[in-house]
Amino acid sequence: MSYTAEHKQQTRTRIVECARELFNRKGFAEVSIDEVMARAGLTRGGFYNHFETKEDLFVEAVEAYRHFDPATRWPEVDLDPSCGGNRFARQLIHAYLSQTHLDDVDGHCPMIALPSDVARASPRVKQAYRELLEGMAGVLANGLPKPRGRDARRRGLALAALCIGGMVLARTFEDADFRREIREAARATALELIG
Template structure:
């Protein structure tokens, strides 16, 4: 049975969403192609109609994760002043919900520790995604009139990622939430978002 190009694209997107979720949860080295395909409602044999290898899937899934992250950022910025939009994004990013949803959310805290073990194409896809996210945040900071918005965006994103990683590493919800709240408050004050 031959499928339309649209059907093939929709199927590929379904596989990518499942792969992205599995990578966030388990790390790229533990992702099994057969399990991803099963979660997407497909057979393992159908994998090669979409990807030449697991490495190609990994690169595409990383790109998918960053595309999803940029959509979330844009949704928080839409229809708001730059300050209100950035504050909304920070509040979401540094929330217990984002901390707890390891299968979703930003790939930076989920994958940063895995990067040195990945092949060059996957590292390059990750670096491109991180650079794009940083640039988008820098553009908002420029709109807010901050000096050297590019450097500031690197610092802000580093604090956001570090806070989520640290909050995820602590099993007690109270101190974990305190880390997120402290980072939210410090960034809002530092960026004059309140």
Template sequence: MPYTAEHKARTRERIVMAARALFNRHGFEPVSIDQIMARAKLTRGGFYNHFPSKAALYAEAVGSYVDCNPFALRLAQSRRPPPEASKLARMLIERYLSDEVLEDSDQHCPLYALPSDVVRAGPEPQRAYTAVLHSMAGVLRRALPDGCPDADTRVQLIVTLCVGSMVLARATHDPALSKAVRATARKQALALLAA
């Protein structure tokens, strides 16, 4: 008997989540389809029922961050209505630069965890990466008033501060430096949002 569409969707999601965690930890090239399917507790044979290639899965794994990142998950679990745009943007900055997010490598944002891999993986993952970038920028842009003459510049600076500081914090072996870099980025990003 064939599987239901719901079962197939759940299985696909398991594959994507397994792939995301492995790609975040090891990058694109070193991770095999066998490893992904084993982590998802599935056999390799089922992979091609869901994806035409590892690159296609990579693109979906990168793009999935828009809906399954720690910030989006926390909002989804909240029983309260979504906060206003400026509060939402402040929450995003605070959460993005938090110790909790930095320490959970399985949930790292592809913007700071995977940029080199995405460049090498080709156009499909690059499009997914760009969509994640636009999604983050969109949350920030909605927090700035209409008619703000330098809104795009502010958004680009905030994204650069958040992503760049997480790249440095993730790469350094000095915990004090990691905290200082993120604290400085947080302060400047929040100032740009409020200015």
């Protein structure tokens, strides 16, 4: 039986989403192809119709987050890219450091869920991760008052590191009050820096 290109793309998207969620929960090394395919409701053999290697899937799972729409997963989060500039950067900081994001392990950004895995990964995975980071830093840099060249990039990267680091640390601990304190400190400082 032959499948349409649309069906094949939907299946691939489902595999990537299942992998991304499993990688967030367990890390790249601890997730098997069999586990990904079972979660997607498919057999292992079907994997090779879409990907040559597990690493190819890892790259795509990281890249997929560039198109992640928090509103579809977290309707209570206010994030409107069309408002642009400072307003959107502030919304991004609030959404990224939100309790909702922290609680949704499956929906975590790979920058907080997978930094150690990416550090041990291939250059292709690292490049996808870097592009994700640079995209976030660019949005934050565009929100700075009078952003200029390298200084704006440097400050955007620092803001992204503050948001990501705040979430990495908050995710690390079980104490709810301490987790909130970390996120609130990171958010307040990021918002202060962005103006």
